[in-house]
Amino acid sequence: MNGKSPKSAGRQGTATLRIAHHTFALAWRTDPFVVSVVVCLSLAQAGAVAATGLSQRWVVDAAQSSDGQLLVALALAVLIGVAAHVTAAAGNRTRYNYQHDLTDRVDLEVNREILTATASIPTLEHLERPEFLNRLELLRRHTGALAGSCWAMTDTGIAVISAGLSLWLLVGVHPALGALALLALPPLWAADRAKRNLAAARTATAEDQRLEDRIHRMFLAPESGKEIYLAGAGAVLDETAHAARIRVVTAVLKARLGALGWQLSGWVCYAAGYIGALILTVSLVTRGAASLGDLMLVITLGTQLRFQIHGTVSGFSLIAEAGHATDHYLWLLAHARHQRGTGTRAVPDLRQHGIRMRDVAFTYPGSHEQVLSGVNLDLQPGTTTALVGANGAGKTTLVKLLSGMYVPNTGRIEVGGMPLAELDPVAWRRRLSGAFQDFFRFQLPVRHTVGIGDPDAMDDTEQVTRAVREAGAAPIIGRLPDGLDTQLGTLYGGVELSQGQWQRLALARALMRRHPLLLVLDEPTAALDPLAEHEVYEVFMRQANTDPGRITLLVSHRFSTVRKADHIVVLDGGRVSEQGTHAELMAAHGRYAELYSTQAAAYQEETDTSNNQLDGF
Numbered sequence: 271m272n273g274k275s276p277k278s279a280g281r282q283g284t285a286t287l288r289i290a291h292h293t294f295a296l297a298w299r300t301d302p303f304v305v306s307v308v309v310c311l312s313l314a315q316a317g318a319v320a321a322t323g324l325s326q327r328w329v330v331d332a333a334q335s336s337d338g339q340l341l342v343a344l345a346l347a348v349l350i351g352v353a354a355h356v357t358a359a360a361g362n363r364t365r366y367n368y369q370h371d372l373t374d375r376v377d378l379e380v381n382r383e384i385l386t387a388t389a390s391i392p393t394l395e396h397l398e399r400p401e402f403l404n405r406l407e408l409l410r411r412h413t414g415a416l417a418g419s420c421w422a423m424t425d426t427g428i429a430v431i432s433a434g435l436s437l438w439l440l441v442g443v444h445p446a447l448g449a450l451a452l453l454a455l456p457p458l459w460a461a462d463r464a465k466r467n468l469a470a471a472r473t474a475t476a477e478d479q480r481l482e483d484r485i486h487r488m489f490l491a492p493e494s495g496k497e498i499y500l501a502g503a504g505a506v507l508d509e510t511a512h513a514a515r516i517r518v519v520t521a522v523l524k525a526r527l528g529a530l531g532w533q534l535s536g537w538v539c540y541a542a543g544y545i546g547a548l549i550l551t552v553s554l555v556t557r558g559a560a561s562l563g564d565l566m567l568v569i570t571l572g573t574q575l576r577f578q579i580h581g582t583v584s585g586f587s588l589i590a591e592a593g594h595a596t597d598h599y600l601w602l603l604a605h606a607r608h609q610r611g612t613g614t615r616a617v618p619d620l621r622q623h624g625i626r627m628r629d630v631a632f633t634y635p636g637s638h639e640q641v642l643s644g645v646n647l648d649l650q651p652g653t654t655t656a657l658v659g660a661n662g663a664g665k666t667t668l669v670k671l672l673s674g675m676y677v678p679n680t681g682r683i684e685v686g687g688m689p690l691a692e693l694d695p696v697a698w699r700r701r702l703s704g705a706f707q708d709f710f711r712f713q714l715p716v717r718h719t720v721g722i723g724d725p726d727a728m729d730d731t732e733q734v735t736r737a738v739r740e741a742g743a744a745p746i747i748g749r750l751p752d753g754l755d756t757q758l759g760t761l762y763g764g765v766e767l768s769q770g771q772w773q774r775l776a777l778a779r780a781l782m783r784r785h786p787l788l789l790v791l792d793e794p795t796a797a798l799d800p801l802a803e804h805e806v807y808e809v810f811m812r813q814a815n816t817d818p819g820r821i822t823l824l825v826s827h828r829f830s831t832v833r834k835a836d837h838i839v840v841l842d843g844g845r846v847s848e849q850g851t852h853a854e855l856m857a858a859h860g861r862y863a864e865l866y867s868t869q870a871a872a873y874q875e876e877t878d879t880s881n882n883q884l885d886g887f
């Protein structure tokens with residue numbers, strides 16, 4: 271970690287410069303006046319220390335001289351000294367406040383850019399792989415450093431200029447005093463090493479940080495809170511979170527202590543050099559090779575040089591920190607660009623060719639287990655295809671590939687005769703619709719909870735009302751105090767719904783798009799009673815058969831629903847083991863017939879038992 275090659279350090283430096291330029295442009299767009307004030311104050315401050323030192327030398331030398339110019343020299347020196355002091359003190363305060371305010375505003379912009387980039391990634395890999403999540407987490411935590419990167423550059427520039435001026439004056443007294451510049455290197459090197467150790471500790475514990483954060487959020491969310499309560503798992507989870515926190519704190523503390531050690535040794539070097547500089551100047555004064563004013567100058571600038579070097583060191587540290595966040599930021603932008611793909615073609619009509627999968631194989635990134643292999647499928651437009659298979663057979667994975675959330679490792683997917691990879695992914699997503707078993711509860715006003723299924727129509731009351739009606743959710747809305755404008759969910763003091771009611775709204779969301787090309791229904795009715803489920807599927811099947819350009823893909827374990835599909839595909843261990851209509855598959859007496867008969871027999875048994883119980887009354 272510490273052995274960074276010069277090449278990679280150079281790349282990091284270029285990347286940081288690029289980000290500094292980018293954030294400076296953002297700051298300029300946000301408030302050009304404030305940026306101008308800060309830059310002017312910074313330049314004035316760069317010369318303030320040297321001016322203070324010079325004025326003090328003049329005061330002392332003038333006090334010793336006897337050429338009658340004493341009063342003029344004193345007045346001039348005091349004037350310069352006061353001006354330099356005021357510039358340094360007041361300018362610093364003003365600049366600091368302005369910089370902070372602007373950094374906050376730029377931080378907002380950077381966060382927005384991060385959200386936009388994340389939202390533009392059409393695939394889901396970055397949300398499901400720990401190493402990606404860790405990077406996103408680190409980036410989210412350090413956006414402040416990213417936003418402040420242009421000021422870190424400015425501050426470092428000021429510190430370097432003012433340290434340069436001080437050194438120039440010191441060398442004027444005696445060239446050996448220039449060695450103080452060399453002594454600035456150990457603190458710089460030590461600070462860089464300390465920062466890198468700290469960054470390494472943060473990266474190594476990012477997963478623990480995420481774990482702790484997640485457990486805290488689980489405690490606060492009603493869904494998980496309920497299960498934690500029932501299982502009495504609070505103490506165990508609390509302990510897990512605590513242990514994760516301890517690991518983070520210990521690693522960071524260790525790195526901080528190490529950093530302190532490195533920084534202290536750096537400063538000890540400098541202190542020794544400063545003492546040496548004073549001894550040298552005193553000996554020059556006693557030999558008449560320097561004036562008392564020179565000694566004054568060395569005392570002042572030598573002390574100030576310490577702060578200037580400190581400014582340079584912390585400036586470089588801030589740049590390094592921004593550089594670390596920059597890494598993650600540039601990774602996110604590159605990943606978004608890469609995943610966005612090169613597809614630019616318009617989405618074709620499906621009426622002619624439908625969707626075809628040919629020899630598709632897929633393994634989740636970071637996993638070794640092949641989830642799908644040699645999958646060949648033809649999904650015909652205007653029809654419903656049902657996917658069945660045991661848990662883990664690969665049904666949801668297949669849905670994810672068809673939706674474009676993941677890209678197959680081998681094989682191809684064609685949509686309307688064109689490779690899916692060549693289609694504009696944003697345009698493709700605008701033609702998808704669907705509902706999942708693990709649907710999300712959007713805690714928004716009802717019209718947006720439903721309307722978000724088609725962002726173009728989310729404020730169209732007529733469309734929202736239609737979707738609500740078709741999903742059989744109208745009675746739910748009828749009972750809400752403000753109808754479609756009712757705020758949902760307890761997070762914002764809204765009305766809480768039952769699981770089945772939330773699921774009805776998720777189905778309404780899937781019905782928002784009037785003419786999707788691909789509608790995926792991945793066990794979306796698990797929380798509904800059988801009658802409600804039947805009604806909902808009636809709606810979807812009717813729409814499937816009356817919309818000739820639409821393909822409906824249904825994943826279900828309920829064979830009473832599956833049997834109504836036009837085409838049924840059985841997945842077994844990631845392969846298509848059978849396909850055909852219900853009648854064809856029953857006649858084949860294969861896996862489907864076996865599963866169907868087992869479920870039908872179980873239903874029959876249940877019905878008989880309850881009938882017998884009723885007979886007993």
Ligand SMILES: Nc1ncnc2c1ncn2[C@@H]1O[C@H](COP(=O)(O)OP(=O)(O)OP(=O)(O)O)[C@@H](O)[C@H]1O
Pocket residue numbers: 398634637641659660661662663664665666667668
């Ligand atoms: N994000 C992921 N990363 C790695 N492996 C995954 C991921 N999601 C699913 N898998 C694995 O892929 C396999 C297929 O999962 P998938 O969810 O597609 O099955 P399924 O047929 O839909 O199952 P179920 O009926 O239980 O919903 C499983 O072995 C699962 O462990």
